[in-house]
Amino acid sequence: MTYIKKASSHFEKLLESSLKRLEYIKSQGDFVDYSKLDSIKIGVCDGDGIGPTIMASAKAVLNFLLKEEIYSNKVKIKNIEGFTIENRARCNNTLPDYVLEDIKSCNVILKGPTTTPRLGDSYPMLESANVALRKELDLFANVRPVKIKEKNIDWVFFRENTEGAYTFGSCGVNVSDELAVDFTITTNLGSYRIAKLAFEYAKKTGRKKVSIITKANIIKKTDGKFLNICKEVAKEYKNIDVDDWYVDIAAAKLVDEQSSKDFSVLILPNLYGDILTDEAAQIQGGVGTAGSANIGKKYAMFEAIHGSAPKMVQAGLCSYANPTSILRAVVFMLNHIGLLSSAKKLEQTLDICTDLNSKIKVTGFKDGATTKEFTEYVLDTLQKINIS
Numbered sequence: 001m002t003y004i005k006k007a008s009s010h011f012e013k014l015l016e017s018s019l020k021r022l023e024y025i026k027s028q029g030d031f032v033d034y035s036k037l038d039s040i041k042i043g044v045c046d047g048d049g050i051g052p053t054i055m056a057s058a059k060a061v062l063n064f065l066l067k068e069e070i071y072s073n074k075v076k077i078k079n080i081e082g083f084t085i086e087n088r089a090r091c092n093n094t095l096p097d098y099v100l101e102d103i104k105s106c107n108v109i110l111k112g113p114t115t116t117p118r119l120g121d122s123y124p125m126l127e128s129a130n131v132a133l134r135k136e137l138d139l140f141a142n143v144r145p146v147k148i149k150e151k152n153i154d155w156v157f158f159r160e161n162t163e164g165a166y167t168f169g170s171c172g173v174n175v176s177d178e179l180a181v182d183f184t185i186t187t188n189l190g191s192y193r194i195a196k197l198a199f200e201y202a203k204k205t206g207r208k209k210v211s212i213i214t215k216a217n218i219i220k221k222t223d224g225k226f227l228n229i230c231k232e233v234a235k236e237y238k239n240i241d242v243d244d245w246y247v248d249i250a251a252a253k254l255v256d257e258q259s260s261k262d263f264s265v266l267i268l269p270n271l272y273g274d275i276l277t278d279e280a281a282q283i284q285g286g287v288g289t290a291g292s293a294n295i296g297k298k299y300a301m302f303e304a305i306h307g308s309a310p311k312m313v314q315a316g317l318c319s320y321a322n323p324t325s326i327l328r329a330v331v332f333m334l335n336h337i338g339l340l341s342s343a344k345k346l347e348q349t350l351d352i353c354t355d356l357n358s359k360i361k362v363t364g365f366k367d368g369a370t371t372k373e374f375t376e377y378v379l380d381t382l383q384k385i386n387i388s
């Protein structure tokens with residue numbers, strides 16, 4: 001029975017750290033008011049694989065759009081070095097201290113995709129840098145919009161980003177050779193703050209419907225709590241319709257033409273949010289097309305929805321990577337820090353440049369435009385556009 005004791009003591013430590021984390025969340029202040037800052041510091045991390053290629057595109061667009069703000073020091077852009085898989089492996093640390101310090105000296109981060117070591121490759125089995133950063137900066141809301149005009153689809157996903165199966169994703173135990181256990185957690189406060197953000201967003205943007213997605217019929221305690229808390233929050237918003245779905249049928253309804261247009265704002269625990277947002281992005285045209293915001297009270301991080309695409313790199317297709325997703329993330333970031341007209345300009349530019357009839361298309365293959373060619377097209381369109 002010593003192995004049960006060992007597993008129990010491991011579990012005990014996780015519970016203690018969860019309660020400590022809750023205290024930290026409770027002690028936090030309100031959201032940063034960017035309009036009150038003299039200067040906003042944007043940290044840019046290139047990331048791994050296709051990261052440097054698409055981030056070069058994002059940086060060129062940022063430097064163009066924010067020329068004046070950068071000149072007047074209203075915005076500062078800082079390159080964060082050392083956030084690469086090679087360096088993380090060398091330091092044997094997902095978030096080397098000096099890198100984290102640099103990141104924390106910024107207000108918001110624009111981040112290229114980072115590689116997570118997989119079983120069988122040469123890197124130490126480090127935790128996903130993405131997940132570690134979300135936890136470390138307490139970026140509790142992962143907001144991912146998907147819009148398809150022709151299908152009347154206009155979804156915004158609010159994925160809880162710090163709890164669920166992810167909190168202890170790297171902390172499971174092999175109780176014995178034959179038995180493995182992972183842990184998933186839900187807290188009142190964690191569920192409340194994501195629900196509140198989603199409902200406030202619906203209210204502010206005049207959306208009429210919020211759907212809560214769980215598997216509370218099976219995962220009764222944690223998903224059950226998530227669902228109950230979301231329903232409690234819903235009571236504060238009498239003018240918004242609320243329904244709830246189990247994640248399996250929700251996944252089916254997203255591809256059903258009749259039902260898909262009825263979804264608007266969706267709230268999901270972490271893992272279901274991860275899965276359904278990839279599905280949704282694919283419906284929109286591929287995971288290369290959607291942007292992703294990770295919002296916390298003090299920090300926020302913006303990124304592409306896709307990974308570092310090692311297969312593309314291996315096939316020598318790096319320079320054909322689609323930067324649309326990271327550019328959509330730039331739109332998000334500009335909106336978040338209050339640079340609304342620049343955000344609108346870029347959003348409308350991207351709508352033009354990714355239109356089905358556009359002359360220049362990135363396909364991720366040699367039959368399409370290169371990242372550089374597409375970026376030049378974006379910059380050229382930005383120069384000409386008058387926002388409506």
Ligand code: IPM
Pocket residue numbers: 116128130131274305307
């Ligand atoms: C995402 C990604 C990440 C996740 C990976 C890269 C850790 O899939 O942002 O959706 O699982 O959250």
Ligand code: MG
Pocket residue numbers: 274275278305
């Ligand atoms: Mg994902």
